[in-house]
Amino acid sequence: MQVISQGPCAACKILRRRCAEKCVLAPYFPPTEPLKFTTAHRVFGASNIIKLLQELPESHRADAVSSMVYEANARIRDPVYGCAGAICQLQKNVSELQAQLAKTQAELLNMQCQQGNLIALICMDMAQSNKDPILQQQQQQSYLDTSCFLDETNLGTAWEPLWT
Known part of the structure; x- marks a missing residue:
């Protein structure tokens, strides 16, 4: 699932790196939703997010990103219990x-x-x-x-x- 965008994905833009053509983060963190990646990155870290997505089949990645963002929001509100x-x-x-x-x-x-x-x-x-x-x-x-x-x-x- 590759999304054609006008620039780097939100993840690459926040990480200040060049967004590769086969960026594993681009389909799930579009440039229009930078807060989504910022929240997940703050709790899980970019390398853990990338590692998790690479280990999952593409059909499960969107659900995993959704769950990570939800859990990250919950952890920010309640750092102990999430x-x-x-x-x-x-x-x-x-x-x-x-x-x-x-x-x-x-x-x-x-x-x-x-x-x-x-x-x-x-x-x-x-x-x-x-x-x-x-x-x-x-x-x-x-x-x-x-x-x-x-x-x-x-x-x-x-x-x-x-x-x-």
Whole structure:
């Protein structure tokens, strides 16, 4: 994959050397993107980048350069952990969001049960408004189901997470 350009590639220009016709860096560091090479060079060094690219088949070189530039940017932001630090932070965010989702789902279930019970009470009250008061009281006591009400003490027992 050879790119025809109007001058030296960004790598050769930054390294202040003559860009050869078969420059291994030219296809991946065009003259229009000098920051791309500067970032990778700052972290990995030009000789390591060249050595890595020469050892790889041409079909994998573009992905390798992309990965090097990404890792170099991550290392500049976080010199100790680099990409691993970003991954850990994202995993922490996912865990926090999963916990928030679980809490919200439990609250939703509780509200749905409360709504169902309130509707049942209203319907029962309307239906029994013309019945005997003693019979009405007996049916009301046997009909009300509060087993789906959740509080903080039984939250974990009535709810199971959606993920494993």
